[in-house]
Amino acid sequence: MSLPSTVDVAIIGAGAAGLGAADALKRSGLSTLVLEARDRVGGRGHTIMAAPDIAFDLGCGWLHSADRNSFVEIAERLNFEVNRALPPWRERAYGNAFPQTDRDDFIRAIDEFYQRVEEAAKRANGHDIPANRCLEPGNRWNPMIDAISTYINGCELDQVSLLDLTAYEDTNINWRVRRGYGALMAAYGEALPLALNCNVTLIDHSGQQVRIETSQGTLTADRVIITVPTNLIADEALRFHPALPAKVDAARGLPLGLADKVMLALEQPDTLPKDGNLRGATMRTAMGSYHLRPFGQACIEGFFGGRFARELEDAGDGALAAQAIDEIVALLGNDYRRKLKPLSESRWAHNPFARGSYSHALPGHAGDRAVLAAPIDGRLFFAGEATSPNFFSTAHGARDSGARAAGEVVRAFATK
Ligand SMILES: Cc1cc2nc3c(=O)[nH]c(=O)nc-3n(C[C@H](O)[C@H](O)[C@H](O)COP(=O)(O)OP(=O)(O)OC[C@H]3O[C@@H](n4cnc5c(N)ncnc54)[C@H](O)[C@@H]3O)c2cc1C
Numbered sequence: 001m002s003l004p005s006t007v008d009v010a011i012i013g014a015g016a017a018g019l020g021a022a023d024a025l026k027r028s029g030l031s032t033l034v035l036e037a038r039d040r041v042g043g044r045g046h047t048i049m050a051a052p053d054i055a056f057d058l059g060c061g062w063l064h065s066a067d068r069n070s071f072v073e074i075a076e077r078l079n080f081e082v083n084r085a086l087p088p089w090r091e092r093a094y095g096n097a098f099p100q101t102d103r104d105d106f107i108r109a110i111d112e113f114y115q116r117v118e119e120a121a122k123r124a125n126g127h128d129i130p131a132n133r134c135l136e137p138g139n140r141w142n143p144m145i146d147a148i149s150t151y152i153n154g155c156e157l158d159q160v161s162l163l164d165l166t167a168y169e170d171t172n173i174n175w176r177v178r179r180g181y182g183a184l185m186a187a188y189g190e191a192l193p194l195a196l197n198c199n200v201t202l203i204d205h206s207g208q209q210v211r212i213e214t215s216q217g218t219l220t221a222d223r224v225i226i227t228v229p230t231n232l233i234a235d236e237a238l239r240f241h242p243a244l245p246a247k248v249d250a251a252r253g254l255p256l257g258l259a260d261k262v263m264l265a266l267e268q269p270d271t272l273p274k275d276g277n278l279r280g281a282t283m284r285t286a287m288g289s290y291h292l293r294p295f296g297q298a299c300i301e302g303f304f305g306g307r308f309a310r311e312l313e314d315a316g317d318g319a320l321a322a323q324a325i326d327e328i329v330a331l332l333g334n335d336y337r338r339k340l341k342p343l344s345e346s347r348w349a350h351n352p353f354a355r356g357s358y359s360h361a362l363p364g365h366a367g368d369r370a371v372l373a374a375p376i377d378g379r380l381f382f383a384g385e386a387t388s389p390n391f392f393s394t395a396h397g398a399r400d401s402g403a404r405a406a407g408e409v410v411r412a413f414a415t416k
Pocket of ligand 1: 012013014015016017018035036037038041042043044045058059060061062063064198199200201227228229232237238259260261346348353354356357358383384385386392393394395396398399
């Protein structure tokens with residue numbers, strides 16, 4: 001399609017935040033267009049069919065804090081079956097690699113760590129520290145607690161703000177959609193006004209109207225909602241004129257950590273439990289975590305985070321799969337080298353329109369989320385997971401932030 005010359009509201013990015021904003025503006029009477037650099041909607045929500053019968057979410061997969069997650073109602077409305085089975089992370093571990101007594105000991109250690117985090121945050125009086133200071137010196141589970149941080153935060157605890165960590169609201173209820181979270185987002189975006197393959201390079205807010213330069217030409221808008229990932233703002237892949245140094249600084253305080261997934265086809269699947277869990281190791285940080293036969297499918301999904309995920313991505317295509325197979329073979333036996341075949345893997349750090357997986361606040365930067373979220377001049381508005389005060393790093397946090405920005409836009413038009 002060719003771009004219109006002008007719209008009331010332009011939304012940059014068709015991830016969960018951009019879609020949430022466009023959906024909220026549907027009945028506002030304002031002309032709206034979502035400008036998306038990729039040839040698809042969903043952003044960091046992306047489901048592929050890794051094999052004819054294996055749906056694979058390369059990005060988000062879990063409806064976190066599901067009892068407060070706005071995508072649950074959307075899934076039900078769009079006839080996506082919501083699976084309410086509890087995740088296998090905590091309660092179940094397959095095989096003998098992580099005996100129950102060790103597992104109980106580990107759960108106690110990580111619960112105590114989070115208790116210390118809560119207490120330290122209460123005492124902090126606004127003074128932030130890296131979350132790893134709450135590890136008990138010498139505790140044998142510290143490397144594994146750090147590994148869990150690489151899955152949750154996309155980085156090790158030395159990079160995580162204590163105050164930000166405690167601002168996140170986890171209700172510990174996690175559900176899934178059988179057809180994939182990315183597929184749900186694609187359905188959610190279907191009826192919304194979109195321009196795909198439209199990479200925005202400059203937002204010029206020096207004149208009366210905002211001028212937007214894109215790979216498909218230029219358009220103007222009265223108001224703009226920006227939802228691109230923080231790393232793109234930090235790297236100035238998307239530029240502003242006049243420049244917005246406070247936004248760039250805030251984005252740099254909220255970098256995207258890294259989480260990557262790999263999907264392996266599994267022969268003779270019945271030998272492993274449906275929706276089981278396996279850890280690549282228990283005493284180190286650099287290890288994968290495995291979801292055995294998700295939804296009973298004939299596959300294993302591996303998850304890597306933090307510095308180790310970055311190393312594997314840098315090693316090139318196939319490195320995640322090779323590492324996953326080595327770890328699973330070491331735990332379950334040589335037979336599995338024959339039974340497992342790589343199907344697909346993500347490379348979020350190398351993806352030019354993501355440059356990482358989800359945001360965390362660096363120590364001392366918990367306040368940057370509010371700085372990034374604040375509108376400029378009643379004309380530029382900011383959304384995206386990194387702007388969420390309590391559900392950052394998640395898809396529903398991103399969606400709700402888009403709805404929040406849309407509300408700000410409507411109020412700005414009303415007071416024009
Ligand atoms: C491996 C992985 C696992 C995850 N697991 C979960 C999970 O289980 N549960 C959960 O809730 N969350 C999870 N997340 C996080 C979740 O996917 C994100 O927080 C959420 O999707 C972010 O939405 P967003 O709209 O803020 O950003 P994005 O989805 O990144 O959307 C931004 C959009 O902007 C576009 N864009 C970028 N630059 C430009 C430009 N210059 N011009 C035009 N368009 C541009 C991008 O292409 C993209 O579509 C996971 C993420 C990853 C990577």
